[in-house]
Amino acid sequence: FVGVGGGNDFQWCFSQVKGAIDEDVAEADIISTVEFNYSGELLATGDKGGRVVIFQREQESKNRPHSRGEYNVYSTFQSHEPEFDYLKSLEIEEKINKIRWLPQQNAAHSLLSTNDKTIKLWKISQRDKRAEGYNLKDEDGRLRDPFRITSLRVPVLLPMDRMVEASPRRIFANAHTYHINSISVNSDHETYLSADDLRVNLWHLEITDRSFNIVDIKPANMEELTEVITAAECHPHQCNVFVYSSSKGTIRLCDMRAAALCDRQSKFFEEPEDPSSRSFFSEIISSISDVKFSHSGRYMMTRDYLSVKVWDLNMENRPVETYQVHEYLRSKLCSLYENDCIFDKFECCWNGADSAIMTGSYNNFFRMFDRNTRRDVTLEASRENSKPRAILKARKVSTGGKRKKDEISVDSLDFNKKILHTAWHPKENVIAVAATNNLYIFQDKIN
Amino acid sequence: MFPKGTKRKFSDSREEPVAGGEDVNQSSLAAVRMLSSYSLQRQSLLDMSLIKLQLCHMLVEPNLCRSVLIANTVRQIQEEMTQDGTWQIMTQALSAANAAAQCSADRLVATEVLCRQTEAAQGEQVPKPFPVVGSEGCPAEEVLEEEEEAAAAEVGMTMSTVSPQAPTSYLPGTFGMDPCWEEEETGEDDDDDDEEEEEDSEECGSGSEGEERERDSLVEDTRTAEQVFGTFEIKNPAPSPDPALEELFSDVDASYYDLDTVLTGMQSVPKMGPYDLLESLSSHGPSPLSSSTSCRSDLNELDHIMEIIVGS
Numbered sequence: 001f002v003g004v005g006g007g008n009d010f011q012w013c014f015s016q017v018k019g020a021i022d023e024d025v026a027e028a029d030i031i032s033t034v035e036f037n038y039s040g041e042l043l044a045t046g047d048k049g050g051r052v053v054i055f056q057r058e059q060e061s062k063n064r065p066h067s068r069g070e071y072n073v074y075s076t077f078q079s080h081e082p083e084f085d086y087l088k089s090l091e092i093e094e095k096i097n098k099i100r101w102l103p104q105q106n107a108a109h110s111l112l113s114t115n116d117k118t119i120k121l122w123k124i125s126q127r128d129k130r131a132e133g134y135n136l137k138d139e140d141g142r143l144r145d146p147f148r149i150t151s152l153r154v155p156v157l158l159p160m161d162r163m164v165e166a167s168p169r170r171i172f173a174n175a176h177t178y179h180i181n182s183i184s185v186n187s188d189h190e191t192y193l194s195a196d197d198l199r200v201n202l203w204h205l206e207i208t209d210r211s212f213n214i215v216d217i218k219p220a221n222m223e224e225l226t227e228v229i230t231a232a233e234c235h236p237h238q239c240n241v242f243v244y245s246s247s248k249g250t251i252r253l254c255d256m257r258a259a260a261l262c263d264r265q266s267k268f269f270e271e272p273e274d275p276s277s278r279s280f281f282s283e284i285i286s287s288i289s290d291v292k293f294s295h296s297g298r299y300m301m302t303r304d305y306l307s308v309k310v311w312d313l314n315m316e317n318r319p320v321e322t323y324q325v326h327e328y329l330r331s332k333l334c335s336l337y338e339n340d341c342i343f344d345k346f347e348c349c350w351n352g353a354d355s356a357i358m359t360g361s362y363n364n365f366f367r368m369f370d371r372n373t374r375r376d377v378t379l380e381a382s383r384e385n386s387k388p389r390a391i392l393k394a395r396k397v398s399t400g401g402k403r404k405k406d407e408i409s410v411d412s413l414d415f416n417k418k419i420l421h422t423a424w425h426p427k428e429n430v431i432a433v434a435a436t437n438n439l440y441i442f443q444d445k446i447n
Numbered sequence: 448m449f450p451k452g453t454k455r456k457f458s459d460s461r462e463e464p465v466a467g468g469e470d471v472n473q474s475s476l477a478a479v480r481m482l483s484s485y486s487l488q489r490q491s492l493l494d495m496s497l498i499k500l501q502l503c504h505m506l507v508e509p510n511l512c513r514s515v516l517i518a519n520t521v522r523q524i525q526e527e528m529t530q531d532g533t534w535q536i537m538t539q540a541l542s543a544a545n546a547a548a549q550c551s552a553d554r555l556v557a558t559e560v561l562c563r564q565t566e567a568a569q570g571e572q573v574p575k576p577f578p579v580v581g582s583e584g585c586p587a588e589e590v591l592e593e594e595e596e597a598a599a600a601e602v603g604m605t606m607s608t609v610s611p612q613a614p615t616s617y618l619p620g621t622f623g624m625d626p627c628w629e630e631e632e633t634g635e636d637d638d639d640d641d642e643e644e645e646e647d648s649e650e651c652g653s654g655s656e657g658e659e660r661e662r663d664s665l666v667e668d669t670r671t672a673e674q675v676f677g678t679f680e681i682k683n684p685a686p687s688p689d690p691a692l693e694e695l696f697s698d699v700d701a702s703y704y705d706l707d708t709v710l711t712g713m714q715s716v717p718k719m720g721p722y723d724l725l726e727s728l729s730s731h732g733p734s735p736l737s738s739s740t741s742c743r744s745d746l747n748e749l750d751h752i753m754e755i756i757v758g759s
Contacts, residue, residue: 280489
């Protein structure tokens with residue numbers, strides 16, 4: 001999947017880019033989350049302005065075999081509005097932190113979207129037919145006088161312009177004192193979890209007025225707080241299992257059958273620290289920004305500041321694979337601490353087959369790692385490489401003294417161009433990469 | 448943006464190989480130089496961290512994860528410095544500098560921010576974790592100002608007579624809120640009821656402005672009294688460090704989240720209090736941006752403490 005060379009090797013091509021081209025990016029347009037639905041037909045993005053945009057893949061047409069289904073806007077709606085907490089005199093941002101799709105149960109699509117405090121269940125339904133020929137009312141809706149009706153007819157369904165409607169069906173509010181960082185739909189399709197800095201709650205999708213607190217790491221004395229929850233996810237198959245990661249680089253796997261309050265983990269994953277690389281920044285860079293189970297449910301992947309690690313759920317003392325994302329930044333940690341980049345939360349994702357993983361970096365670079373061949377590649381999401389079906393060229397950051405042609409030096413990297421959110425189609429080699437306010441879609445080359 | 452090569456990188460300098468190695472004296476000299484550069488960098492990292500903790504975003508709740516990580520870094524540095532004895536030397540030097548600085552208000556700006564951190568940190572604590580205490584966050588500056596203005600309109604003459612400068616108009620008020628809210632706090636319990644409170648407050652907050660008006664009037668009442676108190680403060684220079692206070696700090700173990708201690712520290716030892724800063728601002732004319740920033744952050748601190756008490 002990550003082959004770079006020519007010939008039969010796999011290559012990535014540019015497919016589409018969504019978003020404005022302006023140099024001046026409005027804060028509200030910055031994409032804050034990207035997620036494919038279960039079939040890959042729909043691609044949702046959330047932004048800092050609280051909006052959700054859903055793209056739908058067009059059916060592949062025989063007329064244009066070269067353009068695999070393109071993603072076009074399906075629905076746009078305002079999910080969250082800015083709020084004001086009067087008691088604390090603080091604003092509650094409308095930024096969408098996460099979107100998670102629900103499995104499709106009928107013609108409509110449903111997703112959960114969340115900001116710092118409130119989770120909402122949105123139902124997106126479309127109408128492309130309307131009924132005509134009612135007996136009791138006119139075409140314009142006025143009721144007909146029943147005495148005037150002399151014959152009965154069967155209404156017929158006629159096509160109409162497709163109308164897509166998004167409506168909030170549930171609002172799950174007031175359950176989080178701290179900022180929500182994760183939501184995850186359970187495999188039972190009935191419950192989901194939401195996690196903030198100190199607590200994890202379990203909800204039933206139908207019930208909005210209460211949730212169960214299943215993890216609480218808030219110390220009795222806030223003075224003793226040294227660790228926070230950074231991410232949480234439900235196991236893809238075992239509805240009683242979930243994991244949550246911490247700012248100290250640990251992952252706890254919990255079994256909800258063991259106790260109502262899962263404060264004692266079933267498994268504790270932590271890699272022992274390498275004493276030779278210890279610095280004042282060790283803890284910060286070990287903080288896990290994202291955790292994702294593999295589709296198989298056998299592995300999980302964690303992202304910390306400099307690396308991605310794959311863990312076997314049966315082995316707690318160290319990861320089975322470690323991939324360096326941008327090791328050249330290790331010597332720049334002080335500067336990255338100063339400009340706060342060291343706190344950037346990068347996400348990571350698996351491909352459908354669990355054979356490759358992808359994560360973002362700076363300068364609009366993103367990295368992909370093939371778990372089987374152990375090959376990796378650095379690609380760039382930029383307007384320059386935006387010709388249709390243009391093959392993405394591998395990028396390289398020069399670490400040593402001599403900078404080869406086409407390489408870019410570490411000091412030239414643009415740290416404002418960060419790729420924090422990426423998503424991989426669940427079945428095909430189609431990826432979505434969010435670069436600030438632009439959404440890039442890349443596909444594999446069709447030979 | 449990424450600073451280009453002007454700053455010495457922390458780990459870069461650590462990786463510098465010891466020069467030469469031919470002469471024992473030379474190598475030990477280089478080692479000493481390297482050590483002192485390490486100390487300098489460690490110190491600058493500490494200062495940077497303390498400033499980061501202090502300058503929280505005013506409108507939105509600061510990121511708890513970031514605050515916790517920074518606070519842990521600070522604690523780590525302090526521990527290391529305590530171990531190699533640098534900590535004691537530094538705090539002694541700073542307290543001496545502090546005493547000297549009282550006479551010359553010009554140096555307030557530079558020393559103010561750091562001094563107050565390290566002063567309180569003598570007892571191995573840093574009084575800056577307000578963002579870390581989490582849900583309480585930092586109060587909105589703008590909102591505060593609005594409230595002040597609203598109340599100011601009513602309090603009117605009193606405010607303008609006591610504090611002629613615009614910046615001070617909200618200062619004494621916020622400080623004044625402390626004793627008032629503190630009484631409420633003693634009755635209050637702990638964090639178990641957080642979520643319930645949260646729910647109630649959400650309901651109340653969205654429902655009524657009555658609550659807001661109540662709050663404003665409370666502010667109003669205390670403000671008048673505190674205006675006078677505030678003026679009084681300005682007239683009398685702050686006393687030298689209280690040994691009893693230091694003792695109070697000393698047996699607190701890295702608990703820079705201890706609000707009571709911090710609050711006590713604020714009230715009884717307002718060494719370089721916000722009032723002093725304003726005094727300097729008014730007497731020395733246009734001040735550098737940093738002083739007004741630290742001034743603002745000071746009063747936001749105080750306000751923030753108050754918010755925390757209310758919140759808890």
